[in-house]
Amino acid sequence: MDPIVLGKSASAADGTPSQLLPAMVNRHGIICGATGTGKTVTLRLLAEQLNRRGLPVFVTDFKGDLSGLAASGGDSAKVRERLAQLGLDERYFHSNPVTPWGPDGLPLRTTISELGPDLLAQMLQLNDNQAGLLQLLFKLADEQGLLLLDWKDLQALLDFASAERRSLTTQYGSLSPASLGAIKRKSLALEREGAAALFGEPALATADLLAPAQIHLFDASRLQPRIYGTLLLWLLAELYQNLPESGGAVKIVLCIDEAHLLFDGLPKTLLEKVVQIVKLIRSRGVGLFFITQNPMDIPGEILAQMGNRIQHALRAYTPGEQRAVRAAAQSFRANPAFDTAAVIGQLAVGEALVSCLDGDGVPQPVQRVLIQPPASRLAPLSAEERQQLLQASPLAPKYAQTLDRASAYEQLQQRRREAPAAADPGAGQSKRAATQGGSEFDRALGKMANSFGRQLGKELVRGLLGALSGRRR
Ligand SMILES: Nc1ncnc2c1ncn2[C@@H]1O[C@H](COP(=O)(O)OP(=O)(O)OP(=O)(O)O)[C@@H](O)[C@H]1O
Numbered sequence: 001m002d003p004i005v006l007g008k009s010a011s012a013a014d015g016t017p018s019q020l021l022p023a024m025v026n027r028h029g030i031i032c033g034a035t036g037t038g039k040t041v042t043l044r045l046l047a048e049q050l051n052r053r054g055l056p057v058f059v060t061d062f063k064g065d066l067s068g069l070a071a072s073g074g075d076s077a078k079v080r081e082r083l084a085q086l087g088l089d090e091r092y093f094h095s096n097p098v099t100p101w102g103p104d105g106l107p108l109r110t111t112i113s114e115l116g117p118d119l120l121a122q123m124l125q126l127n128d129n130q131a132g133l134l135q136l137l138f139k140l141a142d143e144q145g146l147l148l149l150d151w152k153d154l155q156a157l158l159d160f161a162s163a164e165r166r167s168l169t170t171q172y173g174s175l176s177p178a179s180l181g182a183i184k185r186k187s188l189a190l191e192r193e194g195a196a197a198l199f200g201e202p203a204l205a206t207a208d209l210l211a212p213a214q215i216h217l218f219d220a221s222r223l224q225p226r227i228y229g230t231l232l233l234w235l236l237a238e239l240y241q242n243l244p245e246s247g248g249a250v251k252i253v254l255c256i257d258e259a260h261l262l263f264d265g266l267p268k269t270l271l272e273k274v275v276q277i278v279k280l281i282r283s284r285g286v287g288l289f290f291i292t293q294n295p296m297d298i299p300g301e302i303l304a305q306m307g308n309r310i311q312h313a314l315r316a317y318t319p320g321e322q323r324a325v326r327a328a329a330q331s332f333r334a335n336p337a338f339d340t341a342a343v344i345g346q347l348a349v350g351e352a353l354v355s356c357l358d359g360d361g362v363p364q365p366v367q368r369v370l371i372q373p374p375a376s377r378l379a380p381l382s383a384e385e386r387q388q389l390l391q392a393s394p395l396a397p398k399y400a401q402t403l404d405r406a407s408a409y410e411q412l413q414q415r416r417r418e419a420p421a422a423a424d425p426g427a428g429q430s431k432r433a434a435t436q437g438g439s440e441f442d443r444a445l446g447k448m449a450n451s452f453g454r455q456l457g458k459e460l461v462r463g464l465l466g467a468l469s470g471r472r473r
């Protein structure tokens with residue numbers, strides 16, 4: 001695969017263009033810089049160039065300004081100016097094969113059980129007690145053969161646990177009503193933030209991201225930061241879990257804008273698992289590019305894994321900003337031609353300090369690079385163009401409609417019909433009646449669990465923990 005030319009180097013004496021080797025993109029990379037300095041444009045260029053080499057790319061569109069990737073460029077005066085500076089002409093512009101995901105595209109969904117209790121607890125911002133209870137509820141659903149697919153399955157499970165709290169207590173230890181209530185409240189708050197749409201079937205099958213070579217553009221502009229961060233951690237875990245060892249070959253590249261949101265408020269135990277995944281995912285052929293304003297927003301252990309570095313301008317007025325500039329400068333292999341820290345403050349928009357790995361995985365000396373403009377259109381697609389893109393997508397027949405097979409919600413409804421006294425949380429019911437009803441309910445559930453079989457139950461325990469034990473679907 002041809003090296004990716006990022007732009008023209010001002011610092012290399014022989015005028016060697018600054019290159020990113022496609023074989024080295026699974027050593028990951030980072031694009032940083034203050035707001036408005038050109039990070040997203042560089043990300044766009046990178047996605048285009050990787051895709052031109054036949055690699056599928058998954059790009060998060062955090063501001064909803066990347067849909068123009070699907071159209072041919074030349075619309076921006078700044079881009080034309082840059083093209084002339086670099087001695088390129090009109091033939092440079094082209095459109096890209098884009099698969100749109102998100103509110104105006106194909107629904108990007110997972111299931112509650114695939115997200116798993118760890119990440120769901122993080123999404124819900126549960127405290128330790130509540131997170132422990134959620135673990136227990138997943139176990140309960142697993143043992144009772146209740147499928148957790150969509151949002152109403154989660155709600156049904158929570159309602160069931162509340163209603164049957166006493167009868168379930170002997171088997172599962174104490175189910176604290178306060179914690180159950182808190183989880184319910186937090187889940188309703190998350191629902192108001194639009195989380196429900198992210199769950200259900202068909203869930204995203206990672207294999208569909210790999211073929212054919214597309215730019216998968218995920219419009220995340222309407223997602224709450226916490227939901228965004230957790231969903232992307234799920235995607236990382238899922239890719240790691242499902243892809244076979246790649247023997248060094250790159251299979252897909254993920255470009256994640258506002259990447260610090262993946263780590264915001266992450267408990268230490270979860271962060272340790274994410275660090276592990278970032279270290280190991282390379283062996284599955286996944287390259288990660290994180291885009292963020294300040295590299296110090298990314299945990300050090302993750303940052304250390306980012307082999308290819310592109311640094312746009314940073315301001316250096318306050319002591320904090322000066323510290324950030326020094327840290328950024330120190331992360332580069334020095335170039336005797338200039339003072340890295342001084343240049344970070346002088347970079348123009350669309351100019352960057354670049355140091356990529358050479359064929360042996362050694363960082364090349366940092367270069368000052370005038371970044372090549374993207375070949376696609378900077379302006380977003382019109383509503384009509386979006387519609388066309390969606391209809392033309394080869395994945396539309398599979399993902400455009402929603403499946404709603406019988407899962408926890410329907411299963412519990414059916415149980416209620418068969419044992420009405422049991423499941424009615426029962427205004428006015430005596431405690432004794434409720435308890436009796438509960439055991440009847442247990443028997444009914446026992447029967448149901450048998451009919452669903454253990455096999456299915458086992459599959460329900462998934463998520464990040466599963467990802468780390470290397471278990472495959
Ligand atoms: N390589 C480039 N060639 C030509 N113009 C560029 C280039 N990079 C950036 N620009 C110009 O600068 C503008 C801002 O760039 P961009 O949106 O990438 O900034 P950003 O760093 O992502 O900002 P934010 O942090 O606010 O998201 C672009 O809309 C474009 O006009």
Ligand SMILES: [Mg+2]
Nearest residue numbers: 039040041063
């Ligand atoms: Mg941006």
